[in-house]
Amino acid sequence: KQEVTQxxxxxxxxxxxxxxxxxxxxxxxxxxxQWFRQDPGKGLTSLLLIQxxxxxxxxxxxxxxxxxxxxxxxxxxxxxxxxDSATYLCAAFMDSNYQLIWGAGTKLIIxx
Amino acid sequence: SQTIHQWPATxxxxxxxxxxxxxxxxxxSNPNLYWYRQAAGRGLQLxxxxxxxxxxxxxxxxxxxxxxxQDRQFILSSxxxxxxxxxxxxxxxxxxxxxxxxPGTRLTVL
Numbered sequence: 001k002q003e004v005t006q007x008x009x010x011x012x013x014x015x016x017x018x019x020x021x022x023x024x025x026x027x028x029x030x031x032x033x034q035w036f037r038q039d040p041g042k043g044l045t046s047l048l049l050i051q052x053x054x055x056x057x058x059x060x061x062x063x064x065x066x067x068x069x070x071x072x073x074x075x076x077x078x079x080x081x082x083x084d085s086a087t088y089l090c091a092a093f094m095d096s097n098y099q100l101i102w103g104a105g106t107k108l109i110i111x112x
Numbered sequence: 113s114q115t116i117h118q119w120p121a122t123x124x125x126x127x128x129x130x131x132x133x134x135x136x137x138x139x140x141s142n143p144n145l146y147w148y149r150q151a152a153g154r155g156l157q158l159x160x161x162x163x164x165x166x167x168x169x170x171x172x173x174x175x176x177x178x179x180x181x182q183d184r185q186f187i188l189s190s191x192x193x194x195x196x197x198x199x200x201x202x203x204x205x206x207x208x209x210x211x212x213x214x215p216g217t218r219l220t221v222l
Contacts, residue, residue, distance in 0.1 A: 034211070042215065043202055046213075093209050098209075104155040
């Protein structure tokens with residue numbers, strides 16, 4: 001059974017720092033892995049999607065990596081800004097049942 | 113471009129009352145549709161998914177039900193709400209291996 005874990009559960013850093021959010025999964029038979037952002041009381045915004053055959057994806061200040069063999073993905077945020085404050089969720093898409101398996105999220109606070 | 117709508121945005125209902133949440137998708141045809149619930153401080157829980165009109169798969173036994181009367185319409189219902197039904201309900205669609213989410217409905221059962 002696939003399990004997705006995100007560490008840390010919460011993170012607070014000063015503005016301008018580079019930071020890394022971690023996501024690990026137990027079953028390497030994933031089709032892709034998605035990173036989402038959720039602002040308080042809002043829906044989910046898709047940030048990056050990495051196919052199982054890819055190693056990384058970049059969008060602006062965000063870079064997501066995927067290492068299937070070790071069951072890990074990271075989301076790198078460069079030059080963090082207060083507007084980056086949100087909860088970040090990762091989810092693994094399982095080809096076996098066409099479902100997303102979710103991590104519990106990392107709550108990120110960027111201090112001005 | 114595709115858009116997904118949910119309403120209402122917020123809802124406060126007494127225990128034992130019925131529920132109907134609606135989700136519609138525009139700009140795509142024959143999408144897979146999903147209902148998730150997010151309880152406070154917890155991850156997303158898949159409740160139902162649908163691969164076509166009238167086709168509903170339930171992931172978690174509970175007092176909720178789902179229906180898909182039209183290709184791009186997905187409805188979440190309950191005949192009698194419980195306190196434990198409070199949470200943030202999210203609808204999502206996919207046409208492949210990527211899911212896109214609606215703005216969510218905040219349900220409070222008192």
